[in-house]
Amino acid sequence: MAYYIWIFLNALLVISTFIYIWIFRTHDSHIVTLGQGFAQVAIILFIINVNMYFIFLVIRRTKVRKLKITLARLSRLMMKSHIKLAIVGTILIVFHGGIMFFKIGGVIGYGHPKIISGIVAILFLKVTLLAGYLRHKKSSGRRRKFHYTTAFLFTLMFLVHIFLPI
Numbered sequence: 001m002a003y004y005i006w007i008f009l010n011a012l013l014v015i016s017t018f019i020y021i022w023i024f025r026t027h028d029s030h031i032v033t034l035g036q037g038f039a040q041v042a043i044i045l046f047i048i049n050v051n052m053y054f055i056f057l058v059i060r061r062t063k064v065r066k067l068k069i070t071l072a073r074l075s076r077l078m079m080k081s082h083i084k085l086a087i088v089g090t091i092l093i094v095f096h097g098g099i100m101f102f103k104i105g106g107v108i109g110y111g112h113p114k115i116i117s118g119i120v121a122i123l124f125l126k127v128t129l130l131a132g133y134l135r136h137k138k139s140s141g142r143r144r145k146f147h148y149t150t151a152f153l154f155t156l157m158f159l160v161h162i163f164l165p166i
């Protein structure tokens, strides 16, 4: 049952951002559209990374041996790209932020909630990367908690940012 909710939430996130960006927020400017494309790809990469939490959670909790083994395999596979996804996503988002800051910020004002929330989201991303790096270097209970807490705060912040109207 929880499995269906998990798949549903992932699909909902990807589909709703897709519809919102490409149907409700279209622009004539090619560069702004490119900036939106960068962000669309980046958030999908970030969502894949955030899913690690739920995979590890089920691995720890489940009593079904077969599921434990399948998810352990899946997690090993996904962790192979975890850092790469984070780095590619970050590069895309930096370009997104740069484009939007200069192209849209000049029009709506640099103090607009859409701009401020984007900047705050990037700051949370920075802390998440740092926490991930620390956990990668040496794992401990505290470092684990630090990484997933920052990852969740970052996700919350970028969701607020995405769906804020201009």
Ligand code: HEM
Pocket: 017, 020, 021, 025, 026, 036, 039, 040, 042, 043, 046, 093, 096, 097, 098, 100, 101, 104, 105, 114, 115, 117, 118, 119, 121, 122, 125, 158, 161, 162, 163, 164, 166
């Ligand atoms: C310096 C940081 C950032 C700035 C200045 C910024 C600015 C903006 C602006 C002005 C828009 C509206 C574009 C439009 O009119 O359609 C936008 C949209 C978007 N942003 Fe950001 N952003 C930043 C960081 C981020 C981050 C960290 C993420 C996600 C991880 C993100 C994801 C998105 C997405 C998916 C959209 C599309 C939704 C929409 O068009 O309204 N942005 N951003």
Ligand code: HEM
Pocket: 046, 049, 050, 051, 052, 053, 054, 056, 057, 079, 082, 083, 086, 087, 089, 128, 129, 131, 132, 133, 134, 135, 136, 144, 147, 148, 151
């Ligand atoms: C967008 C950035 C990132 C997000 C959203 C993210 C998210 C996550 C989440 C949710 C987990 C599962 C936490 C748990 O249940 O214990 C995790 C695990 C992990 N992350 Fe990240 N992460 C990001 C970037 C990074 C980076 C840059 C590194 C390393 C340089 C990293 C290293 C790790 C490691 C080592 C684990 C633990 C894997 C294991 O226990 O086998 N992460 N990450």
